[in-house]
Amino acid sequence: MQHILNLTEEFKTNGWALIKNVFSNSEIEKYRDIANQLKTDHYDGDLLGHPLTRGILFDDRILKVVKQLLGTDELVYFGDSSCTIAKKPGNAHFHKDNPDKINGNGPDWQEEYPVIRLGIYLQNHDNFSGALAIRDKSHKTNNIKTGTAFYVDNQVGDLSVWYLTTTHAGYSKRLRIAPKLFLNTSLYRFVPDSMFVPEEKYRIAYFMTFGRKSPLLDRYLRYLKTREYMVQGWKRSQYDDSCFTFAKSKNITLIDMYPQVKDIDESTLNKGHVELPN
Template identity: 40%
Template sequence: MGSVAGVNVKEYWDKGFTIVRGLYSPEEIEDFRKRSLASVGKHGGDLLSHPELSSVITDGRMLDVAKQILDRDDVVYYGDSIVAIREGTPGFHKDNTDKFDGKAPDWRSPYTQIRLGIYLQDHYSHSGGLNVREGSHNKVNTTEGRVRQLRTRVGDLGVWNMRVSHSAAGTILRRPLNFVQPHFNDVKRYPKWLLAPKDGQRIALFAALGADDEHLARYVDYLKTRQYMIQVWQRSKYSDETLAEAEAIGLRVRNTPAEIVGVEGLGQNVEYKPIPY
């Protein structure tokens, strides 16, 4: 297992999120931007199947971060990733399977499924990044926890627990109030000149990795009920070369795009619906 400098494992488990600073070079981020923009209208699948961006998954850095956080080697990629070229919509939510039921399996043990995000622009001094609630990965509701921003600089990797309450479209204030990180509903209280601008077009690369356990199995079962995810998987196909690259770094790949071929009744839910337990 490789070791990545600057991974604050304690912060991740205490707060539900952390930032790995400077994991990627500015040149790599600029290259990711160019490749992302060049793929618009050409590829609608996941990152591992992306002809220009599969290395985001197979270069090993995300994997090593996930292994350090989880303290285990059985980390799996299961096709939950995307190139997001769009402005985010405010609204706190959770990404895990059992979002609202504290008695459900997701809440019976520490949650081992991780979301990782590379924002291809600055959100340390610019608005438009991720709102997160501290400690909300241990709260079933989305209203508790101090609101913070995932203040990533170019080259940083944001990492958050799928149970953490988060929202897009975070707002940063200019100096001298840049330490204030408001809830998106409170932004209207501040004069417009005090709001930090965005750093150009919002592009992000999101991926999920997790331990090979009951949380992963349940989450994949849930994803198979979601229309958007089935559409992504239907556009995804992993080459032998890419799978060999993943194997070489010790990444387990669950080939969900292959699993769904010929299976009827999947992807019936456009909006969230819980699955039974």
């Protein structure tokens, strides 16, 4: 694993990092089998709520990275994780995931953001479509056109990590004639599918989000409570005692959002982004 001091400096400077060779090939194959089992079982809750995936979510290697990057041993998890499978490349668009997407003077931009997301991609994307795309050094401004855009050339076993304030896009495509040349996602609709590199395998990825105790984390949770997709996800993720016991064993502060959202009328929620007041 990459030297953690250099990793932290790189992450804070660039807003993202690719950590090589965190997981073995056999582990990745096991994670693919688990993902397919979740699909067969129609499980659509978060990773903590299922016995087969909570060990992936709270893997000690992942927690070590998150603690170093967030600068704390007191991590907070709040039910924001998922297993996504077989979505088609090309639905990509650059965006940020924090509340202050429009207001460049909002609280999110006043200090180092205390919430990060990680992705484990269970197939190679170094020469194939479906890669995460990122704008370099884009995590300190709300302008989604700031920063050089590139594909994250992850290989099987790598771990990707980025701030929620970093501009990124999922499901990117590569041109057959120039797979390393970045093609802006807004141009996909003008290019025939036959001109793009296919995926190596159907795309499976695990995503997980952690935070550091902070008013900005509290604000992010308030924001998520206004979003339909997240409230629906929390309603599907009801934790039993084993979830709390496992989180405690990993020294994770677990915020159970289900009691806070179970009575929310979903018709009042936003399908898209709406700014929070400062």
